[in-house]
Amino acid sequence: MESDVLVVDDSAAIRKILQRVLRQTGMAIGSIYEVGDGQEALEVLASHKVDLVLTDINMPKMDGIQLLAALKGAPEWRGVPVVMVTTEGGEAKVGEAVRLGAAGYVRKPFSADQIKEKLVGLLPAGMPL
Amino acid sequence: MNPKELLVESLSRAVQDVFSTMLGASVVPGDVILEHGAPEAQDGVLSFIGLAGSWVGSGSVSCSPAVACRVCSHMLMTESTAVNEEVLDAVAELTNMIVGSIKNDLERELGPLGLSIPTVVFGRNFRTKSAGHAEWIVRRFHWDSDVFEVRICLAPGERPNAPQPNAFALINPIGV
Numbered sequence: 001m002e003s004d005v006l007v008v009d010d011s012a013a014i015r016k017i018l019q020r021v022l023r024q025t026g027m028a029i030g031s032i033y034e035v036g037d038g039q040e041a042l043e044v045l046a047s048h049k050v051d052l053v054l055t056d057i058n059m060p061k062m063d064g065i066q067l068l069a070a071l072k073g074a075p076e077w078r079g080v081p082v083v084m085v086t087t088e089g090g091e092a093k094v095g096e097a098v099r100l101g102a103a104g105y106v107r108k109p110f111s112a113d114q115i116k117e118k119l120v121g122l123l124p125a126g127m128p129l
Numbered sequence: 130m131n132p133k134e135l136l137v138e139s140l141s142r143a144v145q146d147v148f149s150t151m152l153g154a155s156v157v158p159g160d161v162i163l164e165h166g167a168p169e170a171q172d173g174v175l176s177f178i179g180l181a182g183s184w185v186g187s188g189s190v191s192c193s194p195a196v197a198c199r200v201c202s203h204m205l206m207t208e209s210t211a212v213n214e215e216v217l218d219a220v221a222e223l224t225n226m227i228v229g230s231i232k233n234d235l236e237r238e239l240g241p242l243g244l245s246i247p248t249v250v251f252g253r254n255f256r257t258k259s260a261g262h263a264e265w266i267v268r269r270f271h272w273d274s275d276v277f278e279v280r281i282c283l284a285p286g287e288r289p290n291a292p293q294p295n296a297f298a299l300i301n302p303i304g305v
Contacts, residue, residue, distance in 0.1 A: 010246065011222040012215065016205050017151075058225075058244055087229025087244065090236045107233075108226045109150035 002030030003051035003123040008041045008067065009034075009085070010059045014108070018054055018085065021112045027123055038062030042070060045077060051123055054115075057086040057093060065096055072101040081122045085110065132184075135238060136231070136266055136281055137161055143230035144270055144279055147223060152203035159269035164280075172253045173197070174212065176224040179245035180232060186263060186283035188228035190220065194251070196275045212251050221247040227279060235283070 007018045015034040022029050033048060035041050039062040041055065053071065057064035064084055071077040081103035086093075089107045097105055104118040141158045148154045174197040177189035192200070194212045201209040201219035209216050225247045232242050259265075263282040270277055 011218055011225070013201075013204055013219040013222045020206070058246065060246060087226055087233070089229075089233035090241055092241055108229065109147045111150055 002028045004031045004033070004048065005029060006041060006044060006048075006050045006053045007032060007034045008036075008038065008053065008055035008059070008064065010036045010056065012036075014056065014085070018115070021115045022119075024112060025116050025119060027119060036060075038064060038067030038070070041067055045071075050080060052119070053080055053082045054085050055082060057084060057088045057097075065093070065100065068097060068100045068102055083118050083122070085115070132235075132238065132283065133266065135235065136283060137268070139231045139234040140227075140266065140268055140279060140281055143227045143234070144268075146230060147226045148272070151223070151226065152200065154203055154272060156270045156272045159271060159276075162267040162269075164265040164267050171255065174217065174220050174249065174251050175255075175257065176217075176220045176247055176249040177257075178224055178228045178247045180228070180242050180283060181245070181286070182240060182242035183286055184235070184239050184242065184283050185286040186281065187259065188224065188231060188279070188281040189257075190224045190227060190277060190279050192220070192277035193275075196272070196277050197251075199272075199275065217249045217251060221249040224249075228281070231281065 005022055007015050009015050019032050022032055033044050035044055037059040055064040055067055064086065068082050071080060071082055083104040083106060084097050084102050085106045085108065087108045094105055103122055106114050106118055145156055148156045171191065173191060173193045175189060175191045177187055180186045180188065197212055197216050197220050198209040200223055201216040204219045229244055232244055236242055259282060263284040265280050265282045267278060267280045270279065
C-alpha cells in the first residue's frame with residue numbers, strides 16, 4: 001500500500017528537495033502533493049486523503065503552526081501525522097508544535113537521513129525496502 | 130562572549146553548515162569587515178530577511194548571477210545556467226536557512242526573535258539602505274574560486290517585541 005504525502009512550504013526549492021528525499025527513502029510513496037501555505041494545504045486536504053504532512057512554519061497567509069492546529073482540531077484530519085520542517089528552532093515554537101500534536105520536528109538545514117529517520121513508523125507503509 | 134562576537138561566530142557556523150548540509154559544498158570564511166551606512170551600488174542577486182523582537186535587524190546574502198545559478202544547481206541537483214524564478218527561490222531559501230540558524234543561536238542570549246519571509250532582488254546598479262544606523266558585520270566566503278557575501282546587522286529594539294518593518298529599503302532597482 002502506498003502512502004500519499006502533502007508537502008507545505010513557501011519555497012519551491014524546499015518542496016522540490018523534499019519530494020526528491022521522499023522518493024529516495026525506499027518507502028512506498030504514492031502521490032506527493034505540494035502547496036505554498038497552510039491555506040492551500042487545507043484546500044488540498046478537503047479533496048485528497050493523505051497519510052503524512054510535512055510543513056514549514058514561517059509561511060504567508062496561514063503558517064505551519066496554524067495549519068497544525070487546524071488539522072488537530074478536525075476529526076477527519078486529527079490522525080494524520082504532521083512533521084514540521086523549518087528554520088524555527090526556538091523553544092517556544094518547538095514547544096507549541098509538540099503541544100499541538102506534531103509527530104516530529106526537523107530543523108533546516110536538514111539531511112536526507114534526518115528526514116528518513118522521522119518518517120520511519122509514521123507512514124502506514126513505512127517499512128524501508 | 131559579547132553580541133558582536135556571537136554574531137560573527139554564529140554567522141560563519143551557519144553558512145558552513147547550510148552549504149555542507151544542503152549543497153554538499155565546503156566554503157571558507159574570509160575576513161570580517163564592519164560597515165556603516167549604505168554599501169556601494171552593486172550588481173547581481175541580493176536576498177534579505179528581517180529579524181524582529183527585543184533586538185531588530187536584517188541578514189542578507191549577495192552574490193553574482195553565476196554563483197546564484199551554482200547555488201541552485203547544487204541545492205536542487207539541476208543544471209541552472211541563467212537566473213530565473215527557481216534560482217531566486219533557491220538563494221532566498223539559502224538565506225532563510227542561514228539567517229534562521231543565526232537567529233536560533235542568538236535567541237539563547239537575546240530572547241525570542243521573529244523572522245520575516247525572505248525577499249530577493251536581481252538587478253544591476255542597485256543600492257540598499259538600512260532604515261537604522263546599525264553597524265553591519267560583513268563576511269565574505271570563498272567557494273572554490275567563487276565568492277559571496279553574508280551581512281548581518283542587529284541592534285537593541287526601541288520597543289521590545291514590537292513588530293518591525295524589514296530594515297532594508299531598495300533604492301534604484303534596475304532590471305529587476
